[in-house]
Amino acid sequence: MTSSFDPQQLNELIRTRRSVFVPQFEPSKVIPDAIIWQLLENANWAPSHKRTEPWRFVVFSGAGLQRLARLQADLYQQTAGFKFNPAKHEKLLASPLQCSHVIALGLHRSDDLPEIEDVEAVACAVQNLALSAHAYGLGGFWSSGGVTYTEEAKAFFGLGSSDKLLGFFHLGYVRTPGSAGKRGPVQDKVRWVAE
Numbered sequence: 001m002t003s004s005f006d007p008q009q010l011n012e013l014i015r016t017r018r019s020v021f022v023p024q025f026e027p028s029k030v031i032p033d034a035i036i037w038q039l040l041e042n043a044n045w046a047p048s049h050k051r052t053e054p055w056r057f058v059v060f061s062g063a064g065l066q067r068l069a070r071l072q073a074d075l076y077q078q079t080a081g082f083k084f085n086p087a088k089h090e091k092l093l094a095s096p097l098q099c100s101h102v103i104a105l106g107l108h109r110s111d112d113l114p115e116i117e118d119v120e121a122v123a124c125a126v127q128n129l130a131l132s133a134h135a136y137g138l139g140g141f142w143s144s145g146g147v148t149y150t151e152e153a154k155a156f157f158g159l160g161s162s163d164k165l166l167g168f169f170h171l172g173y174v175r176t177p178g179s180a181g182k183r184g185p186v187q188d189k190v191r192w193v194a195e
């Protein structure tokens with residue numbers, strides 16, 4: 001079977017995708033929801049063992065970003081204890097408002113698979129989302145900070161007690177591109193057995 005895709009384009013897309021962080025976003029420039037749906041559709045085409053499709057997304061935009069900011073900051077205040085850091089609290093309040101959209105990344109547990117397979121499938125979905133954002137000329141990054149792994153956050157994102165919140169994908173138009181990426185040689189991570 002011959003492919004109608006250009007592998008060079010895919011190589012370029014994958015290798016030039018960079019995490020673009022909130023201070024690099026164009027403030028107050030909003031991505032059309034139709035594009036966000038394309039990113040979500042591509043995320044939904046990720047593979048999953050037994051087709052459990054464990055990814056669950058909650059999209060925040062407009063006034064929803066303020067709700068997210070308030071929720072994160074309040075939850076952090078309630079759960080941080082002696083580690084409470086006012087600068088972190090301030091950042092949790094401010095950073096969603098500098099994004100076009102923030103997508104909470106949830107994992108819905110399947111009863112008949114090891115948890116790691118659900119995590120793997122959600123990670124595939126998030127990578128589809130990240131590459132799609134890059135293809136549309138958007139910036140974004142996966143954050144697992146803030147309230148990500150707190151039990152208290154789950155209910156707000158429609159997750160049950162055995163489900164997981166894996167973080168947030170922040171999205172915006174790029175004002176300041178990141179520096180070139182860097183990876184160690186793939187040869188150092190591969191063992192090739194041919195005989």
Ligand SMILES: Cc1cc2nc3c(=O)[nH]c(=O)nc-3n(C[C@H](O)[C@H](O)[C@H](O)COP(=O)(O)O)c2cc1C
Pocket residue numbers: 017018019020141142143144145167181
């Ligand atoms: C599961 C996961 C969690 C991450 N969490 C954070 C985070 O909390 N804060 C952050 O600045 N970057 C986070 N990142 C982004 C990484 O810092 C980034 O991917 C890495 O530096 C490589 O850069 P690149 O994405 O431009 O190739 C996360 C990435 C992954 C895959």
